[in-house]
Amino acid sequence: MVAVAATESVFETVNAVYVSESRRVLATLIRLLGDFDTAEEALHDAFRAALEQWPRDGVPSNPRSWLVSAGRFKAIDGLRRRARFDPLDEAGAAADIAVEPDLWTGDESVEDDRLRLIFTCCHPALAPDAQVALTLREVCGLRTEEIGQAFLTPAPTLAQRIVRAKAKIRDAKIPYQIPSREELPARLDAVLRVVYLVFNEGYAASSGATVTRHDLSGEAIRLGRLVVDLLPEPEAIGLLALMLLHDSRRAARTSPAGDVILLDDQDRSLWNRQQIAEGARLVRQALSTSGFGAYAIQAAIAAVHAEARDGAATDWREIVGLYDVLLRLNPSPVVELNRAVAIAMRDGPEAGLALVDAILARGDLGDYRLAHAARAELCRRLGRTADARASFERALTLTKQEPERRFLERRLAGLSK
Amino acid sequence: MKYLCLVYLESGKLHAVPDGECMACGDGLRKSGKLLAAEPLYPVETATTVRVRNGAVSVTDGPFAETKEQLAGFYLIDARDLNEAIQVASKIPPAREGSIEVRPVRELNP
Numbered sequence: 001m002v003a004v005a006a007t008e009s010v011f012e013t014v015n016a017v018y019v020s021e022s023r024r025v026l027a028t029l030i031r032l033l034g035d036f037d038t039a040e041e042a043l044h045d046a047f048r049a050a051l052e053q054w055p056r057d058g059v060p061s062n063p064r065s066w067l068v069s070a071g072r073f074k075a076i077d078g079l080r081r082r083a084r085f086d087p088l089d090e091a092g093a094a095a096d097i098a099v100e101p102d103l104w105t106g107d108e109s110v111e112d113d114r115l116r117l118i119f120t121c122c123h124p125a126l127a128p129d130a131q132v133a134l135t136l137r138e139v140c141g142l143r144t145e146e147i148g149q150a151f152l153t154p155a156p157t158l159a160q161r162i163v164r165a166k167a168k169i170r171d172a173k174i175p176y177q178i179p180s181r182e183e184l185p186a187r188l189d190a191v192l193r194v195v196y197l198v199f200n201e202g203y204a205a206s207s208g209a210t211v212t213r214h215d216l217s218g219e220a221i222r223l224g225r226l227v228v229d230l231l232p233e234p235e236a237i238g239l240l241a242l243m244l245l246h247d248s249r250r251a252a253r254t255s256p257a258g259d260v261i262l263l264d265d266q267d268r269s270l271w272n273r274q275q276i277a278e279g280a281r282l283v284r285q286a287l288s289t290s291g292f293g294a295y296a297i298q299a300a301i302a303a304v305h306a307e308a309r310d311g312a313a314t315d316w317r318e319i320v321g322l323y324d325v326l327l328r329l330n331p332s333p334v335v336e337l338n339r340a341v342a343i344a345m346r347d348g349p350e351a352g353l354a355l356v357d358a359i360l361a362r363g364d365l366g367d368y369r370l371a372h373a374a375r376a377e378l379c380r381r382l383g384r385t386a387d388a389r390a391s392f393e394r395a396l397t398l399t400k401q402e403p404e405r406r407f408l409e410r411r412l413a414g415l416s417k
Numbered sequence: 418m419k420y421l422c423l424v425y426l427e428s429g430k431l432h433a434v435p436d437g438e439c440m441a442c443g444d445g446l447r448k449s450g451k452l453l454a455a456e457p458l459y460p461v462e463t464a465t466t467v468r469v470r471n472g473a474v475s476v477t478d479g480p481f482a483e484t485k486e487q488l489a490g491f492y493l494i495d496a497r498d499l500n501e502a503i504q505v506a507s508k509i510p511p512a513r514e515g516s517i518e519v520r521p522v523r524e525l526n527p
Contacts, residue, residue, distance in 0.1 A: 125499055172521045173418050175498035183500075 010055045017063045018047060023141050025067045027113035030120075031176055032068070033075050036138070036166045041078075042071035049074065064110070114139075115230050116176045122191040123174050130165040131194050133158050139226075140219050150216045151201060188231065192239050192295065195223050199243050203250075217247055234289045238296030241282035245302035248275035260407040264311040276306045294330040297322055316346035333364035337371055344378055353378040369398035373408065385415050419453065419522035420494050420502040425486035426515035431460060434510040439490075442510055446494065451505060453493040461487035486515050493522070 022043060029039035029046075046067045060066040121134040132151075136142045144162065148155035168174065179187040202216025224240040252266035280303045286296035301322045308314040323339035336359055344352020356375050365371035376391035392412040399405050426433070439457065446452035464480040464487075480487060492509060496502040499519070506517040 123499075125503070171523070172519075173498045175500050177498075177500065179500075 010059060011051070013059050014047065014050050014054060017050070017067070021064050021067065022047070023139060024110050024114060025064060025071065026138065027117040028068050028110060029071045029075075031113050031116060032072050034176075035170060038075055039071070042075040043067075045074035045078075046071035111230055112178060114226070115178050118191055118227065118230075119178060119187055120169065120174060120176055122187075122194045123169070124187075124190050125172065125174060126165050126168060127161075128197075130161045131190070132197055133161045134165045135194050135223070136198065136219065137162055140223060142219070146215075188233055188236065191227060192235060195220050195227065196239060196243075196295075198223065199246075203246060217243070217250070221247060234286045234291040235293045235295050237282050238286040238292055238299050241279045241286060241299035242295050242302060244275045244279035244282070245299055245306050248272040248279065248306060254403065258403050259410075260403050263305065268310065271306065276303075279303060280307060294326060297326045297329065301326070314345070316342055320346050333359055333362075334368070337365060337368075337374060341374055349378045349381040353382065367398060369395045369404075372398065376411070380411075380415060389415055418496060418498065418502075420496055420499075421520045421522055422492040422494060422502070422506045422509060423488055423518040423520065424490040424492070424509060424511050424515065425518060426489040426511055427486050428460060430511075430514045431489055433514045438510045442508065443492075446492070446505065451494050451496060453495055455490070455492040457490040458488060489515065
């Protein structure tokens with residue numbers, strides 16, 4: 001124990017320890033106590049005990065183990081008391097916490113507990129929206145109200161989602177485990193999907209008044225870093241790179257009035273060079289291993305854009321090549337559409353339009369606003385004004401996002417009569 | 418922990434998986450000690466739904482709900498946790514033709 005400090009600064013210390021350690025302590029308490037709700041209650045009891053004891057006795061040398069011990073002690077004490085139907089015993093409740101040996105708070109097992117928590121929150125037996133809510137709540141420590149605001153969902157709805165998910169974990173006995181080697185690829189996929197969903201909700205909010213909700217993107221990047229720290233698999237690295245590279249353009253993507261600015265028209269001096277450098281380094285790291293996948297390839301495409309001096313200097317040949325690889329790894333009409341746009345940039349709008357029309361003719365992307373917007377742009381560049389107008393109008397009927405609507409209206413108004 | 422794995426199939430696929438393959442699956446599970454009971458069912462046309470409302474027994478023809486897939490059989494298994502139950506369920510042959518619903522078995526609280 002260090003010397004007794006002024007109460008004021010001990011409060012600050014407890015606060016700082018809460019920010020840096022509460023998620024780790026929670027992850028370990030869930031393992032020790034076997035239940036999310038009991039662990040959360042124990043976490044609060046532990047911090048309450050810290051507020052009482054640390055100003056008097058000083059801050060323990062290892063606050064994390066102290067908190068785990070305190071939480072465990074309080075929870076077991078509470079269970080015993082409930083079992084005996086004892087009234088709350090003031091003397092017992094105020095009993096000092098004796099720190100137990102650091103048997104289960106070594107760095108390695110603490111990091112394993114964080115992974116256990118992530119994999120449990122992202123278990124495929126939970127509904128996808130519940131996985132997202134639970135991960136943000138338990139792993140990131142966001143309050144239910146904060147998650148609700150970010151997802152434009154009423155807090156009670158989210159709270160209910162979280163309660164149901166915890167009940168399923170308990171009743172169906174979803175284990176608090178890191179998946180085995182053979183399960184790992186599929187389970188890591190599920191985790192990365194949750195991280196990317198959170199990022200996209202922040203980066204390109206699917207509805208609402210603003211294009212980006214920065215808090216969620218930042219949270220997803222922090223979460224992505226945590227996953228890479230704990231489990232440096234190529235696709236985890238690829239996803240972190242992808243998020244960093246996309247996010248590097250955040251300041252340039254919208255005008256001060258909140259309007260969309262296309263990649264070509266963005267002020268590249270606003271791009272975050274530090275994020276681009278880190279993203280590009282991570283892409284190379286991911287691509288140098290054999291297990292890379294769709295995230296790493298998408299990150300590589302984003303890196304080619306990010307490293308071009310200006311729109312004209314973009315290496316479209318390289319980008320088309322990367323889309324070819326992506327299409328093999330992850331065949332989907334949306335990837336095909338993006339490849340068609342890249343081909344238009346490499347070979348001219350006519351070649352791109354033929355591909356876009358072929359995709360639309362198959363009926364795959366008929367309701368996808370960006371397919372119609374892409375078609376409209378290509379028609380505009382070919383001087384096919386009537387076709388461009390029809391496609392812009394179709395895209396407009398499909399968009400739910402205010403800034404995107406304004407963007408499409410401006411493009412529509414800009415067509416020569 | 419006990420789990421009930423409910424096998425759902427479209428009516429046209431009730432015999433898509435050979436019986437011999439299902440018997441082999443049951444034998445393997447029994448040897449591993451995980452199988453408590455497994456039975457295939459007659460088609461949904463033979464189903465009767467029983468309800469009691471206000472003390473009166475109501476018996477209706479047919480299953481509880483109209484769906485494309487019907488309950489075709491079940492496996493009552495004993496698994497360590499949901500991960501193991503999912504693993505077992507994924508090896509039940511009709512998983513590929515229809516779907517297997519995994520339901521944890523609840524203890525009665527008298």
